[in-house]
């Protein structure tokens with residue numbers, strides 16, 4: 001079995017606003033880095049065309065019908081059609097203070113969700129799947145685009161997995177910001193665990209421990225936190241949660257904006273710190289035999 005598949009949506013370059021920080025280079029540099037660092041990768045290209053998701057993987061073409069229906073697992077129908085219409089008719093603008101759209105944004109955002117959904121079908125062939133997609137998703141709520149996010153990629157996948165009778169889904173969100181949208185969408189799903197580390201107080205204003213319940217685990221950290229803080233949380237606390245939750249699958253919102261060189265976040269995590277977090281997650285997946 002090949003170990004790692006990377007899915008990406010090449011059309012993401014059409015979701016672009018001059019000088020905005022959420023820009024195509026984020027994905028381009030990740031793909032370049034992955035190709036450089038790892039030689040045994042498989043890449044899959046994801047396109048949304050004529051209401052169908054098409055995935056080109058090796059020499060195969062995989063087609064998924066009715067992909068838009070998956071969006072309704074996490075988002076209100078009116079919201080989905082609002083995004084579709086505004087992209088088609090207005091072609092360029094902002095959905096909130098910092099979330100832009102172009103005429104391609106709806107298509108590209110559906111591809112990002114679609115990459116997650118298709119991952120479920122490809123898990124039989126790959127142990128790990130890394131979806132390098134734009135736009136991001138964890139701030140998108142049931143009916144609102146915000147924080148550069150249009151549709152909630154990871155929450156849609158989690159809801160889809162529930163529908164497929166996978167129980168005990170564990171989302172780890174190590175992005176610098178709290179995934180308010182993910183938390184909102186899964187808040188009443190006791191079989192979806194949501195674990196988030198993020199600086200607090202800070203954007204988007206949510207993520208305090210007061211919001212926690214038996215399956216929501218917010219771990220807010222001081223804005224100037226460095227590696228040591230994350231060593232403790234990911235080295236000890238996360239494993240204790242795995243012991244009690246016994247998840248069947250791990251989904252990760254990998255926000256590399258925790259890095260000390262990120263221009264818009266205050267956290268001071270080094271490359272070593274990020275490596276530690278990823279190693280811990282990988283070790284837990286192996287220890288508990290999870291995908």
Ligand SMILES: [Zn+2]
Nearest residue numbers: 175176177257
């Ligand atoms: Zn972030």
